[in-house]
Amino acid sequence: MSGATKRRWRDVPLAAAMLGPSLVVLIAFVLYPLGRAVWLGQQRCNVQATKCRSVGWGQYTDVLRSNEFQSAVWVTLKFALITVPVGLALGIGLAVLADKHMRHIGFFRTVFSSTVATSVAVASLMWLFLLQPSVGVLANIGWLNDIFPVIKEPGLLNDKGTALSSVAISSIWANLGFTFIVITAGLQSIPRELQESAFVDGAGGWRRFTNVTLPLLGPTLLFTTVVLTSRAFQAYGEIDLLTNGGPVPQQSTTTVTYLIYGSSSIIKNNEGLKAAVAVLLFVILLGLSALQFRGLGKRVHYGS
């Protein structure tokens, strides 16, 4: 008994030394801020955020009911519903297209992977230069403007109908390298014999794709979907650089994250409301990941 207890406690100093640094950082910069944000969410502060006082937990329900929050959630959902399926479909399409032994295929794989090297700032500025109505590339191609006058007036990023889709396209492009690389790796881990035996059984190209390739790609696609969805919900840089949450007054591209941190956000001087929105975003993301793992996880085919 005493020997067992001794063994149980023997490693404690060492464990403290090894876990200590991580624990300090994780508690100070992840767990404490989470708790603090939950508390701050029911407070109202002065503009400098030096003095805050509690106004009650009803502030959370006020935020939930507010038009600004609901609109931001709706914009975020639309953004995710564009970027995730389109990004996934393009990633699968490109990966399947380039998954053949052909001459120069290495070149095409490099091209399709290339956007993985662009940060959100780099990618967004490239697209800003394409889409800007005055100095942009598309606006200076004559025939294109004749077909789509919106490019010049008011500009794809300034029109409430096209702003969000334009930001989404830039985001899809920026994520495509990542999606392509991950799905290609998934494709290459599928045993060739399975494809061949399906071929021998008389399955055509499309049936082999839907009945063999897609199910075996399940875990990879689940992972990609989860990553793309969380990136969509946390998109900030592309909105900050391309539209600043606008065009006003509809705030057509103010996502939840932009509502919290954006420099033209309507609540930018209200720390309490920002914290409340941040906590609600956290709850939404929690629910979403639970949903994705429950719903998709069941249908995923784990090979080997």
Add this chain to the structure above:
Amino acid sequence: MALDTTPKGWRSWVRYALLIVMAIIILFPIYTTIVASLKPGNRVLRNPLVPDSFTLDVLGDAWTQGRLGKYLWNSAVVAIIVTMFQLLTSIMSAYAFSFLRFPLKRFFFAIFMATLLVPFEVTLLINRRTVDSLGWLNTYQGLAVPFLATAFGTFLLRQVFMQIPKDLNEAASMDGLGHWGFMREVAVPLVRPTLGALGLFSFLASWNQYLWPTMITTEDDMNTIQSGLRLLRSSDLDKPNLIMAGTIIAAIPILVVLVVFQRQLVRGLTAGAVKG
């Protein structure tokens, strides 16, 4: 089976045509950016698709006016510090969870895993206040310290440490090799591929941070390359070629890193997909 009887040559031409079309679409934004960055200011709006004039002056101007050298340096310092510390803290905590016996082990592991669920959006708001009260606005500490540990890295390394046979650890301790020695001489060398992947992942994640540097940087000199690009955009929108040149300069270092570490890239990107 009808499709499979089509001539092979014909099908491969269709595939090549599709590959080329997709490659053109994907390269288009990069191409126009490069073309713009090589044109003098007065030519940039004419024929934006045709490289009809050539100068390196704009790249030079972007480098000096945009202070990109300083910003790239800041990004490199922060990303290297963050990567090294994340590897170190992850190795130590993963080792403790894999090889040490101590009370409340599951509880502490649960705390680590719980932090994985908390997104940056919630914490950064408060972390800005913390960093401010520590006097760390506009410092390397402020940029790096909140990210020096990662539960993700701990989880990832624990997965591979657990595959090391316990006998090996016991044999080593009989030979007089303590835990630190075993960690250094045996455990870490055995998981080197995972460390490479985690290192690249940490470096990219830190280098690409956008929101945090824009939140805690108010002095021009302390911008990272990402928040520096934001400054460049807001100051010089009337000089698109200057911004595009800055964008190209900002993209090159990470391109070099990815080419050098391409063997780690796939594992680094899919690291999160490991099965539990």
